[in-house]
Amino acid sequence: MELNCMKKKLIYALTSAIILSACAQSTPPLSASSSDKAVSRYSLDIVQAIPVPTAMKAEVIHNARTSTVVDIDVAFVGKQIPFTFSEGKVANTEGFDWYVSKHFALKTDYPAERAKFFLELLELSYPYYVEFFGLEPANIKNQRIASTYATSVGELRLAMFDDGFNRGVHHYAGGEAMYYNQVGYSFPTERPQHRRYIAIHETMHSYQMAVGNYPWTPSWHGEGLGDSLANHVFDSEKKQLAVFGHDVPIFDVVSQGIDVYSKESPTLVDIHNRAKFDRGLNVLFVQFMYNNPEYSQYMKIYHQEIVKRQTASRTESLALLQEIVPDWDGLERTFKQWAENIVQTHEVATRGQWEMDGNMFYKRKSSYEYGPQRLGFNMTPAQVPSFTPFQIDFPQATASTLTLPVKRGVAEPTLAFVIDFDKTQIDQGSIGMALGAQSTAENTKAKLASFSGWKGANTDTDPQLRVEIATGNTLLINGLSLGMEVKKIALPADIVKSINSQDKPQLGVSIQIQNDQIIYTLKAKNANTFSVEQPISATIYTALVDNPFGLISTDNQHGITPFIDDGRDLNPDKIDYTVSAPTNAWAFKGDSLSLRFARAIWKAGDKTPKTWRDGFNALNSAALNRHSADKELAIVVAQLPALAKAGAGLNDALAELSGLELKVDWIGQSLTSLEEVVILTNRSTDTITFSLTVTGGDKSSAAQTITIEPGQRLEIPVEKSLLKEASTITANISYLWNEQQISQSVTQKSKQYRGFELPQISAQYAEGELTISGQLNGPFAGATSGHVIYDLFHGNESERHTEAFTMQPYEEKPLSKSFAIDAKLIKHDAWFEVTVIADVDGEPITLRKRLPFVAKK
Numbered sequence: 136m137e138l139n140c141m142k143k144k145l146i147y148a149l150t151s152a153i154i155l156s157a158c159a160q161s162t163p164p165l166s167a168s169s170s171d172k173a174v175s176r177y178s179l180d181i182v183q184a185i186p187v188p189t190a191m192k193a194e195v196i197h198n199a200r201t202s203t204v205v206d207i208d209v210a211f212v213g214k215q216i217p218f219t220f221s222e223g224k225v226a227n228t229e230g231f232d233w234y235v236s237k238h239f240a241l242k243t244d245y246p247a248e249r250a251k252f253f254l255e256l257l258e259l260s261y262p263y264y265v266e267f268f269g270l271e272p273a274n275i276k277n278q279r280i281a282s283t284y285a286t287s288v289g290e291l292r293l294a295m296f297d298d299g300f301n302r303g304v305h306h307y308a309g310g311e312a313m314y315y316n317q318v319g320y321s322f323p324t325e326r327p328q329h330r331r332y333i334a335i336h337e338t339m340h341s342y343q344m345a346v347g348n349y350p351w352t353p354s355w356h357g358e359g360l361g362d363s364l365a366n367h368v369f370d371s372e373k374k375q376l377a378v379f380g381h382d383v384p385i386f387d388v389v390s391q392g393i394d395v396y397s398k399e400s401p402t403l404v405d406i407h408n409r410a411k412f413d414r415g416l417n418v419l420f421v422q423f424m425y426n427n428p429e430y431s432q433y434m435k436i437y438h439q440e441i442v443k444r445q446t447a448s449r450t451e452s453l454a455l456l457q458e459i460v461p462d463w464d465g466l467e468r469t470f471k472q473w474a475e476n477i478v479q480t481h482e483v484a485t486r487g488q489w490e491m492d493g494n495m496f497y498k499r500k501s502s503y504e505y506g507p508q509r510l511g512f513n514m515t516p517a518q519v520p521s522f523t524p525f526q527i528d529f530p531q532a533t534a535s536t537l538t539l540p541v542k543r544g545v546a547e548p549t550l551a552f553v554i555d556f557d558k559t560q561i562d563q564g565s566i567g568m569a570l571g572a573q574s575t576a577e578n579t580k581a582k583l584a585s586f587s588g589w590k591g592a593n594t595d596t597d598p599q600l601r602v603e604i605a606t607g608n609t610l611l612i613n614g615l616s617l618g619m620e621v622k623k624i625a626l627p628a629d630i631v632k633s634i635n636s637q638d639k640p641q642l643g644v645s646i647q648i649q650n651d652q653i654i655y656t657l658k659a660k661n662a663n664t665f666s667v668e669q670p671i672s673a674t675i676y677t678a679l680v681d682n683p684f685g686l687i688s689t690d691n692q693h694g695i696t697p698f699i700d701d702g703r704d705l706n707p708d709k710i711d712y713t714v715s716a717p718t719n720a721w722a723f724k725g726d727s728l729s730l731r732f733a734r735a736i737w738k739a740g741d742k743t744p745k746t747w748r749d750g751f752n753a754l755n756s757a758a759l760n761r762h763s764a765d766k767e768l769a770i771v772v773a774q775l776p777a778l779a780k781a782g783a784g785l786n787d788a789l790a791e792l793s794g795l796e797l798k799v800d801w802i803g804q805s806l807t808s809l810e811e812v813v814i815l816t817n818r819s820t821d822t823i824t825f826s827l828t829v830t831g832g833d834k835s836s837a838a839q840t841i842t843i844e845p846g847q848r849l850e851i852p853v854e855k856s857l858l859k860e861a862s863t864i865t866a867n868i869s870y871l872w873n874e875q876q877i878s879q880s881v882t883q884k885s886k887q888y889r890g891f892e893l894p895q896i897s898a899q900y901a902e903g904e905l906t907i908s909g910q911l912n913g914p915f916a917g918a919t920s921g922h923v924i925y926d927l928f929h930g931n932e933s934e935r936h937t938e939a940f941t942m943q944p945y946e947e948k949p950l951s952k953s954f955a956i957d958a959k960l961i962k963h964d965a966w967f968e969v970t971v972i973a974d975v976d977g978e979p980i981t982l983r984k985r986l987p988f989v990a991k992k
């Protein structure tokens with residue numbers, strides 16, 4: 136009785152509440168003392184002890200696919216290497232330091248403020264890593280995810296060599312995540328959008344590996360998810376990140392996919408089996424699946440199952456995916472219809488000079504040879520605006536007091552823009568809007584021939600009315616290509632003075648297109664409103680209202696925010712980004728229950744009760760209607776007892792529907808303190824009492840009866856004696872849920888496997904021979920081959936032996952080499968070394984260990 140009581144106390148001491156929607160050393164971390172909890176800020180200037188993750192804040196408001204910083208702690212820890220999922224496989228590099236946030240550790244040679252920015256960006260992304268994989272690393276409350284961001288590709292190569300690689304990142308990439316040590320390596324390209332993009336993308340791969348021995352998958356999966364997630368809009372003023380963009384104007388990979396699809400019309404199977412890498416098609420696959428409530432659950436099941444099954448080929452991957460999706464032919468038909476009807480609201484050279492900051496656009500300085508291309512919008516002033524899900528899918532700009540109300544789809548439409556001048560170059564270049572734009576045949580041909588760069592095109596030659604502010608003091612109206620005159624109008628002195636005196640200079644320009652004239656209205660802070668009227672003919676009026684418009688900028692880096700009545704304010708389910716909500720695309724509270732239904736239906740197969748499919752369909756429908764979603768969710772929850780009864784006897788399916796998740800994993804604050812535990816997570820709204828036993832070989836633990844509350848996570852240590860009995864252990868639970876008896880079991884290795892490594896070497900001397908021994912462990916996936924070099928040093932002499940090897944994933948290869956040598960020669964000053972130089976799943980790696988030889992007496 137006393138023993139059971141002690142066990143219960145131990146279990147509940149390890150209990151922690153679960154945040155169901157999302158979301159947490161080589162040098163030991165600082166404990167979470169009371170003084171830690173009182174500190175809300177960590178130094179970026181003074182090296183401090185590594186804080187434990189649980190002591191740090193990562194407070195983020197997340198709602199659907201947008202997250203906003205509230206309070207994120209970042210600490211400077213210098214050369215102390217934090218405890219990460221890359222433990223033992225990362226090293227210090229000259230000129231680089233370590234910084235940590237709650238979930239991430241960053242090695243960088245950037246200054247502190249830049250390091251803080253990248254860690255904030257990753258913390259904004261973290262809830263979406265959890266969301267899209269449907270998994271979270273078991274030890275994330277103790278163990279961080281490592282990332283390296285260098286100031287140049289050369290510096291990054293040095294950091295990678297220090298970590299054991301024999302090359303830097305691929306020359307054509309801005310970064311690369313490495314399977315050997317689960318680190319995402321990044322360096323800056325010239326465009327700000329891509330610098331953020333690559334950090335989000337590569338760290339997603341690190342997260343992907345941290346959730347558990349992630350196996351090989353086709354490129355549509357890993358790369359498609361990374362590129363989709365990183366297709367983003369970042370608002371630097373609000374510190375707000377919108378991810379998984381479907382209709383993002385800048386560096387838009389969805390547009391790349393549409394371009395390829397229009398030429399090839401591939402099926403999902405074609406994309407899955409495509410050996411040639413195609414970023415755009417990969418993204419189309421992932422976007423299609425995740426932008427549908429039903430299909431998104433199939434993707435999460437796929438993620439979870441490839442980890443369990445350790446898939447190693449396209450054939451296995453496709454078989455699993457088609458096993459999960461109940462109607463593959465229907466999926467293919469839906470994909471075809473979806474892909475053929477994607478409408479994007481913008482037209483821009485994705486590799487051109489345009490950049491975004493929130494809703495503000497600007498042109499960066501570029502070393503590339505691009506013409507001064509227009510950023511076009513695929514809409515006209517005459518078109519009536521409408522809301523379409525996933526179009527312009529990022530938060531809209533707050534209305535400006537410097538512009539008139541905008542309106543399209545009326546007889547006299549109004550468009551507007553606000554210029555944010557770069558204070559250091561107010562008098563440089565021109566920026567504004569082009570109306571009535573009509574692409575010339577030459578430009579259309581050049582765009583089609585060079586989709587990403589528009590090489591050979593020059594949109595300045597298109598017929599258009601250009602309305603620009605030039606050199607900060609002139610309204611320039613140029614409609615020569617439409618048969619209109621050129622007007623250069625000096626801005627009033629009070630407006631010019633306002634622009635030059637503001638700390639953050641702004642000017643609003645509104646354009647009212649009337650039947651017989653255009654009225655230009657300019658507003659600046661503390662200045663009189665200035666208006667200009669320009670008579671137009673009926674022909675010009677028609678050209679302006681019936682053709683697209685866009686943004687233009689030449690020889691400056693000013694910002695321009697368009698106000699174009701784009702339909703976002705017509706969204707019937709408006710999102711309040713000041714309030715947290717679930718991270719799925721629909722901010723649907725029932726998403727976790729939907730996943731339980733999807734998994735249960737998959738497990739039940741042909742025996743699935745019709746009422747289960749009805750419940751799943753009801754949840755998918757509810758996700759699309761935010762106003763009634765909670766009510767519809769409550770109806771399905773109330774039906775669970777009856778649904779459980781309908782599935783009587785379907786044990787594995789009922790286990791999924793019950794929401795009680797069973798895992799076995801390792802928990803601890805350092806590599807040496809990791810402890811194998813049984814993890815129970817209750818994702819239901821029911822209190823559940825279960826019986827637990829753990830078996831190792833022929834021995835089993837005493838049964839424990841434990842109660843778990845809704846939303847609770849329990850961590851129950853596995854008896855160490857059981858771990859010695861066999862190479863695996865099995866955890867078994869049984870419980871009653873809604874009057875149905877259910878059992879679950881999970882088998883796990885009794886020792887954590889850490890992928891490719893040289894965990895130990897040793898040497899022994901006997902009968903005139905010194906034998907160097909060791910063990911080499913294979914990777915989680917992929918082919919591995921190379922050479923093992925054995926070195927024996929004594930005094931000023933040395934001996935070497937080299938042998939080739941190949942190995943399979945998860946293989947534990949014993950190493951051994953004997954050297955004939957007189958005992959006197961190694962009595963003093965002798966040491967030995969084992970070096971492994973290998974190509975490991977495409978990654979060239981060097982492992983090396985050296986130890987002194989100490990003869991046993």
